[in-house]
Amino acid sequence: MVKPTGESCGRRKKDLKRKAATEEPQKAAPAEDGATESGAQPPKAAAFPPGFSISEIKNKQRRHLMFTRWKQQQRKEKLAAKKKIKKEREALGDQAPPKPIPKTIDNQRVYDETIVDPNDEEVAYDEATDEFASYFNKQTSPKILITTSDRPHGRTVRLCKQLSTVIPNSHVYYRRGLALKKITPQCISRDFTDLIVINEDRKIPNGLVLSHLPHGPTAHFKMSSVRLRKEIKRRGKDPTEHVPEIILNNFTTRLGHSVGRMFASLFPHNPQFIGRQVATFHNQRDYIFFRFHRYIFKSEKKVGIQELGPRFTLKLRSLQKGTFDSKYGEYEWVHKPREMDTSRRKFHL
Secondary structure, X not given: OOOOOHHHHHHHHHHHHHHHHHHHHHHHHHHHOOOOOOOOOOOOOOOOOOOOOHHHOOOHHHHHHHHHHHHHHHHHHHHHHHHHHHHHHHHHHHHOOOOOOOOOOOOOOOOOOOEOOOOOHHHHHHHXXXXXXXXXXXXXXXXXXXXEOOOOOHHHHHHHHHHHHHOOOEEEOOOOOOOHHHHHHHHHHOOOOEEEEEEEEOOEEEEEEEEEOOOOOEEEEEEEEEEOHHHOOOOOXXXXXXXXXXXXXXXXXXXXHHHHHHHHOOOOOOXXXXXXXXXXXXXXXXXXXXXXXXXXXXOOOOEEEEEOOOEEXXXXXXXXXXXXXXXXXXXXXXXXXXXXOOOOOOOOO
């Protein structure tokens, strides 16, 4: 092995020093652009070319990072556009154009020929001659029977008891294995005007059958999102025995009109405003949301509300003429998902 001489070692040291001197300015250059003392580079602004697609990035971590940067960039652009529009509106003052109405599924609803006109003579005649006319004419007062499916569990029983405190003049009875066809004549003989049956599946209430007596109609609802009083945060005290007010919101079609009148006939027609209690049936996109509140007027312009419970959501499955008869009954309307749910902007209630 040949050992290096002194001259070759000296040349080698000089080459290394020159190389180090040329590399030092290049390494120090980023510090002028804002690099930190520790050598960490600041995050660069996300600038994406027009035809760039984040889904083309194969690396998962890199794809997530780029997507986060893209979302931040979108947020900044949206906020800047809002501030610009706000400044322009302030500069124009009263001459500013009206704010555009945002597009939603509700206001883009497909036109339905059965939407009820309050001044329609045919609708007025139907209301005067239907099964609920005697109630709205104050000739009969509602008397409700509430029962459950066979062998109910605790949650369903508690829901029935809480419903009986919401609906005046309602009575809870256990099913005892009787068929609905046998229960209906007994209810009619005891002057009950309505029958409510709450069904359950796996200890959870999942269905409600509402039958108007003695001549019908009968509605079957799917029940979901049930919350009892103890499960509602910041709820008020238990409701009093005062007759509550009723709010029926957004039942616009002929079918929705019939369903709304069914709910209205459950409560007496003379609410007691002293109790300050209100039961709300709000229809939105064919889902009926039930809420029970107590209100108080804080001033001439402000009002406070307090939910009392229970709460649940209903969706109509079928409307049947007459009393309950699943075998030979005549149905006015049946929900068929494959035929009726083809458009998200078409509603039936």
